[in-house]
Amino acid sequence: MKINKDPFSGTRRQRGITMIAVVLILIMISFAALIGMRIIPIYLEYASIVSILDDVQQNANAKMSRAQIDKTIQARFDIDYVTVVTLKDIKMKRERGNIILELIYEDRRPLIGNLDIVAKFEKP
Structure with a gap:
């Protein structure tokens, strides 16, 4: 009976991870x-955009005009450096004395070469 004393024979020889892996x-x-x-x-x-719109929606009173609300939103966008959304993307409704702001927009950013990442957002 022959006993193999070579520690590098069989499966014990293959250990670790290769450089390619x-x-x-x-x-x-x-x-x-x-x-x-x-x-x-x-x-x-x-x-950040949702936070701004929620804050403006809660703090705006029913007597504020669309221009005043737009000015408030644009000022907050400038402070937070929001460049993706414009005031045209925001729809405003008045219901029962409350102001409701809705937002639907798409953000497209480059990934690698000619590949882009596209994210669609909707805030009712």
């Missing part, structure tokens, strides 16, 4: 980070 994992992590860096600002800006 490390490179592939780093590429996948880098791509995920790139997508995250492109998507997160879109959602942060949307959260």
Whole structure:
């Protein structure tokens, strides 16, 4: 009976991860980070826009004109550096003495080369 004393024989010889696998994992992590860096600002800006519209909607009284409301919204957009949404994207309704602001817009940002990320938002 022969006993194999070679520690590098059989399955014990194959350990660890290859350099190609490390490179592939780093590429996948880098791509995920790139997508995250492109998507997160879109959602942060949307959260800022919703916050502005909710605040204006709650603090505006029924006697304010459309021009006054637009001026208030535009001032807040300028402070928060909102560039994606314009006042034309905001619809205003008056119901039972309340002002209701609705927003539908699309944000398109470059990802890589000729590929873009498109996000559609709707705030009723």
